[in-house]
Amino acid sequence: MPITESSLVNFALEYANMGMKVIPIPLKQKAPLMKEWQKLRLTEEEIRQLFSKPSNIGILLGEPSGWLVDIDLDDPLAVKLAPYFLPFTEAVFGRDSKPCSHWLYICFGAKTTKWQGIDGEMIVELRSTGCQTVFPPSIHPSGETITWYKEGRPIQISRDELEKACSRLASAVLLAKYWPSQGTRQDTALALAGGLIRLGFNEEEAERFIEAVTVGAGDEESKSRVRTVLYTARKAGSSPTTGWKRLSELVGEEVVSKVLAWLGWKKQEEVFEDPPKKEKERESQAQSLVNLALSSGVELFHTPDGNAYATVPVNGHKETWPVSSRGSGPFRNWLRRIFFEKHGKPPGSQALQDAIGVLEAKAQFDGPEYPVFTRIAEHDGKIYIDLANDTWEAVEISPVGWRVISDCPVKFRRSKGMLPLPHPESGGSLEELKRFLNIPDEDSWRLMVAWLLASLRPKGPYPVLLLQGEQGSAKSTTSKALRALIDPNTAPLRTCPKDERDLMITATNSWAVSFDNLSGIPVWLSDALCRLATGGGFSTRTLYENDEETIFSACRPIIANGIDEIASRHDLLDRAIIIHLPPIPEENRKDEAQFWAEFEKARPKIFGALLDAVSAGLRNIDSVHLDKLPRMADFAKWITACEEALPWPSGGFMEAYMGNREEAIEVALEGDIVAVAVKNLLEEREIWEGTASELLEALEVFIDDTTKRSVAWPKNPRNLGNRLRRVATFLRQAGIEVEFLREGHDRRRLIRLKRENVVRNVRNVRNDLQSFENTGLEVRTICGQRADNADEVRTKNENSLSATETLKDKGLMDAYNKADNADDKIPIQSNDMQNHLWDILLKLAKENHPGAYEPLKTLRIAGVTLRKSGKGWGFKAKIGDLFNTKQDFDDWIRQYVTPHKQAIKDLFDKLEEEINNVNSTPEVWEL
Known part of the structure; x- marks a missing residue:
């Protein structure tokens, strides 16, 4: 296919994106015309301009392009013999008449080196800094198109190793050119074998070298000759017939030199002398194992924390394994296999141990340094996801899309239990996921998807997803389905770990961490999950060592489920997404085998839809701006960046997330007896100030004796101060500021509690409210009351009373009548905004739904407030006045409000219309 200008530009830009420095070369030429082309550094705009017309693409080699080097095989025989000597690489190109004539590597510090024959002809050239090479799809002066034969990333290799490989290749090519004709070939091969052994070649290296020479010379008996000459050379020992002196007589001293x-x-005179009488000792099993490994194309390297790894070619692809002299693993078994294939017997256990120790040391001290990732990684602005399949494929996600690749530029490790992700398919929708999750409402659906997308980003922090619900609410199934889309595992759900070491080992060996059926989260685990969600470390003594420390460090997505409120600590709730799953009716339950079969069928397209959203996130993340950053701000920005590809309107995630955070704050405050007491203390005052001792005494008025004696209640002022500091963030978000002061000449330590009165313009209030959707009625209660009222709590079932009789029974009938006489304008609430909302709602009820008027009016008299959250409009009541228990309130709502549910929803719709009309509301509301 002809190369167009647009495809030429795309090639040039792609090379530039890979870190290569691109320069223009005239079409069908190999040398640039521009002066000082070695200093040329083109911008994207310049690349588009210079390559908008037919030309060749040149790449600056060496240091300008991150030490990219080109092994240029000028001699056709060098092209033929290159696979015998050059290390494996994924980047090879050439042209039809000379395929695979350019092998690319990353080689720091490499210098341009030439290997030329007897007459000065070029055999091999290592091209580095100061040189350039014409890259595909350029046109060679012969008219042939330069094309890729392996279009991947060059491997990194040391300078010594690459120069050694090139030297052996050039030597084999030169010897093949001067190899004798029939008659003396056996003697020549025998002399070469003896010479190589004297140079320190092991048996396998000598065999490979001689085979390459004889193949290059066209020796038909190459294979059998190699085996014969090596055996004879070992037997000949010190015979002068084996060695360089004899070889120089057969092929020429100039060639041998x-x-x-x-x-x-260096000391060539020594090799022309007769060999010593004592031959080199036979190669040991351990040395053979090391040599077999190094000659197989294995890449040894270490991680930033010093752990040794090897990337090994296996069945046409590369796998990365840890190299450790302790324990077992695939690398150890691979060494056993290659030794058995070579020698027909297994290696000894001590030889295997010694060989692994040597290879581990070479990786740590001689190998390059690379990070190793589990499941997900980021590199050069792209995200890579390990599919964990047999061919070690990965998904590459960029701002322009995603693709499945086999030549991943990052190193992934596999641990036991990891299962493959499906091959993603395009054209899917995340809406397809809904039928596999037990979703209570639209907000919860958005938050589950948000957790998945956060988990597909290589860097945290990550929200902790808490799924709560009674038995039969599909908590475990929902957890498994979510994890199967990001990090499938043979054990997708785990029990509570016994200690932090077990938790960190689990996190190190998997991407997502999931726990099933928790009955509360203990304090140590709550703290550990917080560190794991935001990134943290843990150290412990190395097993069987006295002074060695093992350090774990990880940042992982977490999912946990349980029946009750499994999280209670404020710091964990502050990082959590809490979703309450409803029970599944019997008639809606599915056979488990059928469910998972349908899920597996849908998983590739669902996974593809998630990748589409991740790509959108990469595309938009730099342009996202949130007016107000919530807790876990990076998470919120990332999901907002992904919304372009998500099945809901822009801003829908933030609505759901802020509503969920409000619920988390309420859960935290309601579950903390100190916070409840502080809120009760400020019910009838704006500010309280005093010492910690005085505050402890003031708060004890609001608790009963049982609570006071419990371990949950602070026993001294110091503990109270610590508890207040822990809950201060949530109290502040609930409108209560906690300050720790030093005042007076004696610098007394004081605590100030202040209830905030926030004044906002009605237009701001309207903007907040209009972002919610009216999805139904919500009923909430606030638990907690004064201790002196505790004995007055009644358990009488009042369902038999009418709404008005309930008020009368509670002694609130006078307030009810006053409200009637004042045309519903009496400010029962101290909050002006609440009064105004109730005024509008009751007026609308009189005009449109008279049957709902009395129940609504009763709620207002009882001190119930109107609220709006992500779940819609609803009511919020304080227990202890009209309603003694939460069950009282629920029963009252069920009997008097539920029959008018549709009417009240209609009234709330009309209320929203009134709110949206700025002219109908006061200019300032006090919230």
């Missing part, structure tokens, strides 16, 4: 120089032997 050049080969010896390339192979690194």
Whole structure:
């Protein structure tokens, strides 16, 4: 297919994005015309301009392009023999008449080196800084198109190793050119074998070298000759027939001298002498294992924390395994296999242990440093997800889309239990996921999707997803389905770990951490999950060592489920997304086998839809601006950036998230007896100030003796101060400011509690309210009351009373009548905004739904407030006045409000219309 200008620009830009420095070369030429082209550094705009017309693409080699080097095989025989010597790489190109003539590597500090034959002809050239190479899809001067034969990323290799490989390749090519014809080939091969052994070649290296020479020379008996000459060379020992002196007589001393120089032997006069009488000792099993590993194309490296790894070619792809002399693993078994294939017997256990120890040391001290990732990684602005399949494929996600690749530029590790993700398919929708999750409402659906998308980002912090519900609410199934889309595992749900070490080991060996059927989260686990969600470390003594420390560090997505309110600590709730799952009716239950079969069928397209959203997130993240940053701000910005590809309107996530955070705050405050007491203390005052001792005494008025004696209640002023500091964030968000002061000449420590009165413009209030959807009625209660009222709590069932009789029974009938006489304008609430909302709602009820008027009026008299959350409009009541218990309130609502539910929903719709009409509301509301 002809190369168009647009495709030429795309190639040039792609090379630039990979860190290569691009320069223009005239079409069908190999050299640039521009002066000082070595200093050329083109911008994207300049690349688009210079490559908008037909030309060749040149790449600056060496340091400008991150130490990219080109092994240029000028001699056709070098092209043929290159696979015998050059290390494996994924980047190889050439042209039809000379395919695979350019092998690319990353080699720090490499210098341009040439290997030339007897007549000065070029055999091999290592091209580095100061050179350039013409890249695909350029046109060679011969008219042939330069094309990729392996279009992947160059591997990184040390300078010594690459120069050694090139030297051996050039030596083999030169010897093949001067290899004798029939008659003396056996003697020549025998002399070469003896010479190589004297140079320190092991048996396998010598065999490979001789095979390459004889194949290059066209020796038909190459295979059998190699085996014969090595055996004879070992037997001949000190015979003068085996060695460089004899070889120089057969192929020429000039050839042998050049080969010896390339192979690194400086004192050539020594090799022409007779070999010593004592032959080198036979190679040990351990040395053989090391040599087999190094000659197989294995790449040894270490991580930033010093752990040794190897990337090993396996069946046409590469796998990364830890290299450790302790324990077992795939690398150890791989060494056993290659040794058995070579020698027909297993290696000894001590030899295997010694060999692994040497390879581990080479990885740590000689190998390059790379990070190793579990399941998800980020590199050069792209996200990579390990599919964990047999061919080690990965998904590459960029701002322009995603694709499945086999030549991943990052190193992934696999742990036991990891299962493959499906091959993603495009064209799917996240709406398809809904039928596999037990979702209570639209907000919860959005938050589950948000948790999935956060989990597909390589960097945290991550929200902790807490699924709560009674038995039969599909908590475990929902947890499994969510995890199967990001990090499937043979054990998708775990029990509560016994200690922090177990937790960190689990996190180190998997991407997501999931716990099933928790009955509360203990304090140590709550703190550990907070560190894990936002990124933290844990250290412990190394097993069986006295002075060694093992350090774990991880940041992971977390999901946990349980029946009750499993989280109570404020710091965990502050990082949590809490979703209450409803019970599934019997008639809606599915056979488990059928459910998972349908899920597996849908999983590829659901996964593809998630990848679409991740790509949108990468595309938009830099342009996202939130007016007010919530807790977990990075998470909120990321999901907002993804919303372009999500099945809900822009801003829908933040509505759901802020509503969920409000619920988390309420749960935290309602579950903390100190917070409840503080709220009760400020019910009838704006501010309280005093010492911690005085505050403890003041708060004890609001608790009963049982609570006071419990371990949950602070026993001294110091403990009270600590408890207040822990709950201060949530109290502040609930409108109560906690300050710790030092005042007076004696600098007394004081605590000030202040109830905030926030004054806002009605237009701001309207903007907040209009972002919610009216999805139904919500009923909430506030638990807690004064201790001196505790004995007055009655358990009488009042369902038999009418709404008005309930008021009369409670002694509130006078207030009810006053409200009637004042045309519903009496400010029962001290909050002006609440009064105004109730005025409008009751007026609308009289005009449109008279039957709902009395129940609504009763709620107002009882001190019930109107509220709006992500679940819609609803009522909020304080227990202890009209309603003695939460059950009283629920029963009253069920009997008197539920029959008018549709009417009240209609009234709330009309109320919203009134709110949206700025002219009908006061200019300032006090919230």
